[in-house]
Amino acid sequence: MEDNLTWFDKNIVPRTKAYKDFVFEMKNSSPENFFQDGERIFTKKEKDFMKIFDYKSSKIKFTSSRAEQEKFTQNHISKEQNAILFNELKKLISEKIPAFIINNPHIENTIEGYNRDELIKLPSEALEHLLHLKEEEFKAQQENDDLNSMAFIDREINELKLIINNQTPNIMETQNEYDPAQYPKLQLKYLGFGEGEQLHKDLENGINAPEKEFEIKTTSDKTMPGNEMEFTLKFNKIENGSVFMNFYNAKLTKENGDILSHNFPVNRVNTFTAKEAVNLLEGRTVKIEFHNPKTEKIEPAFAKLNFSEPKTEKGNYNFQNFYKNYGVDTAQIVEKSKLIFDKHEWKESTIKSLEKGNIVKVKFELDDKVIEGKAVLNPQYKNLSLYDQDMNRINTNKPLEGLEQDNKHEKNNVKEQSIKR
Incomplete structure (x- = not known):
C-alpha cells in the first residue's frame, strides 16, 4: 500500500x-x-x-x-x-x-514526526507544505485564544523558516546560528511569564550552564491584594540543542500566611498559563481541555483544585473537573445574572475572561439600579458570584475568600470528579 x-x-x-x-x-x-x-x-x-x-x-x-x-x-x-x-x-x-x-509529552520537539535532521533532508516543496500547514494551525489556535498551542506552533514555524532559508544559497544563515533560547522565550511569553530583561538573562545563563536541567524563578503581580505568587520554572536540554520548559511550580502565599503550591506540566494539552495558575490556587475555576476518563476523549472541562483532599505523592492537589455533560453554559449564566454591557462585543470577552477564572469588572442590575462591581464564575454551582468594587459579596458582605464556605450548603447532588495531575 x-x-x-x-x-x-x-x-x-x-x-x-x-x-x-x-x-x-x-x-x-x-x-x-x-x-x-x-x-x-x-x-x-x-x-x-x-x-x-x-x-x-x-x-x-x-x-x-x-x-x-x-x-x-x-x-x-x-x-x-x-x-x-x-x-x-x-x-x-x-x-x-x-x-x-x-507517551510523547514533548512531541513538540519534532514537527509532524520529523526531527531536525530529517527536516533538513526534505525537498523544499515538502517544507513549504509543512510551513503552510503550520501557519493555518496557528491561525486556528489564534481564533481559539489558545496561547499555549500558539507558542508551540510559532516555534515550529520559525524553525521551518530557518531550515527553508538554509536551503537557499542567497541566505547567509546556517544551522550554527540556530538560537536555542528562541523557543523557551516564546514559552515564557505565551504562558504569561513575560519578556522581562532579567527573566531572559536568567534563561540564557541556564542555557549556557553545563547542567542538562536548570530552573529560574519569577513572580506575578496578578494575585488578589495581600497574596504573593512565586514561580519556579523547570527547563530541560536535549541532545539536538533544543531547550524547553518541562513544568513549573507555583507557590501562593496568602495574606493570612497560608501557603499553597502545585506543579503544572507544560505540554500540548491542558497546560495552564501563569495567570490561570494564580486563579486556581486562589480557589477559582478555569476552563481547559482535559482527558475525560469516562469517554476516553480530550474535551473541554472546568477544572478547580481540590484543597479538601490530601496532596498526591507528587505533591499536587487533585483536580475537580466538570465536563460538558455537566451542563455548564457560561453565556446562559451571564444572561441570568443580568449583567449589562455597553457594547455587544464586551459580552464575549467577559465570557472568555470568566472561563479563564479571572475576577472580571462588570455592571449588573440590583434593586432597579445599575451597579459597577466584579464577578467570578462558579461552574460547579452554575452561577456567578457578584461583588462590589471592594470585593465584598453582594447581599452577604462576605469577601471572595469565603466563596467556598458560601457554597457548602449547595453541595447536595453536585457530582464531582477528582483527577490526579
Whole structure:
C-alpha cells in the first residue's frame, strides 16, 4: 500500500478533517454499522484513507490475507470477516494513536514526526507544505485564544523558516546560528511569564550552564491584594540543542500566611498559563481541555483544585473537573445574572475572561439600579458570584475568600470528579 502513497498522502492528508472523521467513525461504530452488513460501498477517497491508515500504523498487516483485503475494498467480505477487520482497525486506533500522543509529552520537539535532521533532508516543496500547514494551525489556535498551542506552533514555524532559508544559497544563515533560547522565550511569553530583561538573562545563563536541567524563578503581580505568587520554572536540554520548559511550580502565599503550591506540566494539552495558575490556587475555576476518563476523549472541562483532599505523592492537589455533560453554559449564566454591557462585543470577552477564572469588572442590575462591581464564575454551582468594587459579596458582605464556605450548603447532588495531575 505504501508504494502508492505520496509525501502529501503520508503527511498532510492525515491532518485533514475528512481523514480524522473517517478514523473516528471506525473507532466509534459497531462493525455492523461501519460495514453496513457488508453492503457499504467505499469511495476512492475512503479507500485511500484505509491505505494511509495502514501506513500510519507502522505497516501492521491485518489478520486477513491480501486477497481478502482486496475483497474488503470491493465490499465482498462476509460479516464475520468484517468484524475481524474492524476489530483490528479499532485496536490499532485505540492502542497506536492515543499511545503515540500520551507517551510523547514533548512531541513538540519534532514537527509532524520529523526531527531536525530529517527536516533538513526534505525537498523544499515538502517544507513549504509543512510551513503552510503550520501557519493555518496557528491561525486556528489564534481564533481559539489558545496561547499555549500558539507558542508551540510559532516555534515550529520559525524553525521551518530557518531550515527553508538554509536551503537557499542567497541566505547567509546556517544551522550554527540556530538560537536555542528562541523557543523557551516564546514559552515564557505565551504562558504569561513575560519578556522581562532579567527573566531572559536568567534563561540564557541556564542555557549556557553545563547542567542538562536548570530552573529560574519569577513572580506575578496578578494575585488578589495581600497574596504573593512565586514561580519556579523547570527547563530541560536535549541532545539536538533544543531547550524547553518541562513544568513549573507555583507557590501562593496568602495574606493570612497560608501557603499553597502545585506543579503544572507544560505540554500540548491542558497546560495552564501563569495567570490561570494564580486563579486556581486562589480557589477559582478555569476552563481547559482535559482527558475525560469516562469517554476516553480530550474535551473541554472546568477544572478547580481540590484543597479538601490530601496532596498526591507528587505533591499536587487533585483536580475537580466538570465536563460538558455537566451542563455548564457560561453565556446562559451571564444572561441570568443580568449583567449589562455597553457594547455587544464586551459580552464575549467577559465570557472568555470568566472561563479563564479571572475576577472580571462588570455592571449588573440590583434593586432597579445599575451597579459597577466584579464577578467570578462558579461552574460547579452554575452561577456567578457578584461583588462590589471592594470585593465584598453582594447581599452577604462576605469577601471572595469565603466563596467556598458560601457554597457548602449547595453541595447536595453536585457530582464531582477528582483527577490526579
